[in-house]
Amino acid sequence: MTVQPSQITERERQPDAGLQTSGEPVVRIVDIHKDYYLGSVVVPALRGVSLEVYPGEFIAIMGASGSGKSTLLNLLGCLDRPTRGQYYLGGRNVANLSDDELSEIRSRYIGFIFQSYNLIPQLTAFENIEVPLYYQGNVSPESKQRVVELARLVGLERWLNHKPTQLSGGQQQRVAIARALINDPYIILADEPTGNLDTSTSYEIMKLLVQLNDMGKTIIMVTHEPDIAAYAKRAVHMRDGKIIKDEPITQRRVTSDGPVPAGAQLTASAGQDAGE
Amino acid sequence: MSAGPSLGLVVQMGLKSLWMHKVRSLLAGLGIVIGTAAVISLLTIGAGSRKEALEAIKALGATNLIVASVKPPQDSSDATRRARILKYGLTWEDYERFAAIPTVWRALPIRAFPAEIWYLENKFDGRVVATTPRYAEMNRLHLLSGRFLTDRDEDTFDNVAVLGFDVARELFRYEDPIGKSIKMGNHYYRVVGVMDYRIPSAGIGGSLAREDYNKDVYIPLSTCRARFGAWIIDRRSGQFTAEELELSQVTLSVRDVDDVRPTAAILKTLLEKYHDQPDYQITVPLDLLEDAERTALLWAVFLGVVAGISLLVGGIGIANIMLATVMERTREIGIRRAIGAKQRHIAQQFLVEAVILTAIGGVVGLVLGVVTPELIAFVADALFDYQVRTQILWWSLPMAPAIAVVVGVLSGLYPARRAALMDPIEALRHE
Ligand SMILES: Nc1ncnc2c1ncn2[C@@H]1O[C@H](COP(=O)(O)OP(=O)(O)O)[C@@H](O)[C@H]1O
Numbered sequence: 001m002t003v004q005p006s007q008i009t010e011r012e013r014q015p016d017a018g019l020q021t022s023g024e025p026v027v028r029i030v031d032i033h034k035d036y037y038l039g040s041v042v043v044p045a046l047r048g049v050s051l052e053v054y055p056g057e058f059i060a061i062m063g064a065s066g067s068g069k070s071t072l073l074n075l076l077g078c079l080d081r082p083t084r085g086q087y088y089l090g091g092r093n094v095a096n097l098s099d100d101e102l103s104e105i106r107s108r109y110i111g112f113i114f115q116s117y118n119l120i121p122q123l124t125a126f127e128n129i130e131v132p133l134y135y136q137g138n139v140s141p142e143s144k145q146r147v148v149e150l151a152r153l154v155g156l157e158r159w160l161n162h163k164p165t166q167l168s169g170g171q172q173q174r175v176a177i178a179r180a181l182i183n184d185p186y187i188i189l190a191d192e193p194t195g196n197l198d199t200s201t202s203y204e205i206m207k208l209l210v211q212l213n214d215m216g217k218t219i220i221m222v223t224h225e226p227d228i229a230a231y232a233k234r235a236v237h238m239r240d241g242k243i244i245k246d247e248p249i250t251q252r253r254v255t256s257d258g259p260v261p262a263g264a265q266l267t268a269s270a271g272q273d274a275g276e
Numbered sequence: 277m278s279a280g281p282s283l284g285l286v287v288q289m290g291l292k293s294l295w296m297h298k299v300r301s302l303l304a305g306l307g308i309v310i311g312t313a314a315v316i317s318l319l320t321i322g323a324g325s326r327k328e329a330l331e332a333i334k335a336l337g338a339t340n341l342i343v344a345s346v347k348p349p350q351d352s353s354d355a356t357r358r359a360r361i362l363k364y365g366l367t368w369e370d371y372e373r374f375a376a377i378p379t380v381w382r383a384l385p386i387r388a389f390p391a392e393i394w395y396l397e398n399k400f401d402g403r404v405v406a407t408t409p410r411y412a413e414m415n416r417l418h419l420l421s422g423r424f425l426t427d428r429d430e431d432t433f434d435n436v437a438v439l440g441f442d443v444a445r446e447l448f449r450y451e452d453p454i455g456k457s458i459k460m461g462n463h464y465y466r467v468v469g470v471m472d473y474r475i476p477s478a479g480i481g482g483s484l485a486r487e488d489y490n491k492d493v494y495i496p497l498s499t500c501r502a503r504f505g506a507w508i509i510d511r512r513s514g515q516f517t518a519e520e521l522e523l524s525q526v527t528l529s530v531r532d533v534d535d536v537r538p539t540a541a542i543l544k545t546l547l548e549k550y551h552d553q554p555d556y557q558i559t560v561p562l563d564l565l566e567d568a569e570r571t572a573l574l575w576a577v578f579l580g581v582v583a584g585i586s587l588l589v590g591g592i593g594i595a596n597i598m599l600a601t602v603m604e605r606t607r608e609i610g611i612r613r614a615i616g617a618k619q620r621h622i623a624q625q626f627l628v629e630a631v632i633l634t635a636i637g638g639v640v641g642l643v644l645g646v647v648t649p650e651l652i653a654f655v656a657d658a659l660f661d662y663q664v665r666t667q668i669l670w671w672s673l674p675m676a677p678a679i680a681v682v683v684g685v686l687s688g689l690y691p692a693r694r695a696a697l698m699d700p701i702e703a704l705r706h707e
């Protein structure tokens with residue numbers, strides 16, 4: 001069976017969610033501050049960060065350790081609330097939502113990829129990809145089909161019944177990527193996605209992310225390695241909780257397949273072993 | 277608003293997590309298994325022995341009073357005891373006095389002593405019970421064949437005998453005993469009836485001896501006085517003891533339960549007046565019954581406390597291990613929160629795991645609790661020839677696992693809350 005792009009990207013958008021992406025930035029943060037309190041000591045992790053991310057972008061957030069990259073990514077991922085400032089995700093201000101509402105936002109509009117894969121050990125690869133749907137009460141024969149399609153997209157269709165411990169690091173990260181895609185999120189957030197992988201596996205994973213970006217996925221990735229950042233299209237440099245430089249990447253690394261027009265890549269990759 | 281995962285899915289995920297940590301789940305559930313099994317076993321055995329005691333007492337009759345002869349404590353040396361024949365116990369005069377008490381409407385004299393019973397060359401070591409025709413009725417004994425003693429036997433001093441079930445079976449095997457002659461002492465008796473089997477009654481504390489009616493041979497009292505005389509000589513198994521005993525027991529009936537206590541008081545006064553040694557004992561089944569019911573109540577309270585403690589310990593075990601589980605799975609909690617789980621989804625997950633654990637533990641405990649008393653009864657019977665009565669209290673079967681599940685919810689609440697309130701970012705950073 002040939003997988004059409006629409007099958008991967010199409011989903012039932014909640015009409016009441018009020019998120020729109022056309023033409024507008026999918027992410028817009030305005031003068032975000034984040035303070036941590038260690039007893040009576042205030043640690044300002046973010047000190048006035050503003051950023052706009054448009055659909056289809058691939059951003060690398062770079063900077064020294066402690067510069068606030070992870071803090072920024074956690075805020076973008078609605079895992080935390082800013083001390084001050086606004087955050088519009090798909091046009092909706094999500095800076096001051098309740099814990100439940102933030103969970104709902106994460107569940108529907110955000111996909112996470114972590115440095116240490118973060119799969120659930122007692123679940124199979126299939127179930128790990130499927131878990132985000134559990135919390136939407138959205139498991140159906142169609143969604144199961146979608147899990148299989150995504151597994152095929154990341155090249156793991158033969159490993160679906162394996163537990164994380166039976167998979168290599170690269171394979172686990174592929175499962176994590178498929179999991180991040182299952183909700184067809186607005187943004188994919190990746191914190192050092194290749195931090196635990198060797199060079200050649202890192203390359204494979206970056207190739208996959210580039211491919212997803214080519215399919216239209218918006219990706220925001222934290223890394224401190226310039227080599228890895230070079231796969232992105234735009235680099236945001238941070239220091240001491242502020243953005244000090246924000247520029248397009250001119251000498252972008254290309255994967256061996258090269259950038260391919262969106263849609264064509266998906267069909268070729270996902271449907272390679274099926275007849276038309 | 278989204279519905280969240282279905283219960284079936286949550287249970288399925290819970291089972292996977294529990295299965296992943298098999299040993300830990302086993303240890304956590306064990307407390308509940310043992311608690312539930314202990315409660316049901318104790319209730320079953322408790323109810324069984326209580327029922328047995330109550331049955332035994334009721335068989336004696338709540339409106340009966342039993343006065344029995346007892347051998348008085350002997351202070352003389354062996355030599356002097358051998359020299360004379362011990363005379364003690366109830367007399368016919370006592371019997372007449374008892375029968376004259378206005379509240380007593382029936383008085384049943386009994387003279388019982390061990391004897392060798394012969395049929396041809398077969399011998400049976402049993403007991404002669406000389407009594408009146410009312411004995412069968414007052415002791416709720418039933419005939420298997422033939423007839424019981426009659427007033428005519430009593431009047432004519434007839435040598436007739438009614439055999440207890442075991443006596444008939446041991447002496448006659450495949451023959452019909454009716455009409456045959458048995459020998460006791462120096463006399464022959466014609467068998468006129470055989471009694472049906474009667475489960476031996478249990479002894480109750482120190483106040484009532486265990487009674488086996490199946491080894492008895494019944495003869496008329498008048499006949500006994502004429503044939504055996506006043507002495508009772510026991511020559512069984514090579515021993516030789518001789519006693520002078522007129523009556524071994526008098527059973528009195530009053531018409532109304534309210535008459536039991538006043539009658540007992542009169543009995544006591546009479547006996548104290550005419551006996552200068554304590555060679556008698558008054559047994560009031562009604563008192564025993566009330567004692568037994570009081571004991572039953574105490575037993576129930578005790579069981580309740582034991583049940584409470586064991587389930588509390590089980591609950592603490594579950595809470596403890598669930599807490600450790602939550603800590604160990606902090607990262608998993610962070611992952612689930614990051615991919616969209618709400619606080620209540622996390623709480624639900626751990627609560628369901630606790631409940632699955634206790635529910636399974638409760639059901640396993642239920643099965644164990646039903647099987648164990650039967651096993652105890654079987655082993656006690658096979659190894660020690662000791663009868664343990666069991667009676668399953670049907671209300672305890674659904675109740676015990678239900679309480680276990682309630683314990684599961686209560687002990688799972690705190691760990692589940694801890695899990696739900698974790699900060700997702702902290703949880704994700706957890707090693
Ligand atoms: N939970 C926290 N409590 C207190 N301080 C924190 C916490 N998280 C991060 N910080 C501080 O905030 C600053 C930014 O941290 P982080 O965003 O993790 O930086 P990066 O990911 O770029 O290394 C650092 O100084 C760090 O020590």
Ligand SMILES: [Mg+2]
Nearest residue numbers: 066069070071
């Ligand atoms: Mg970091």
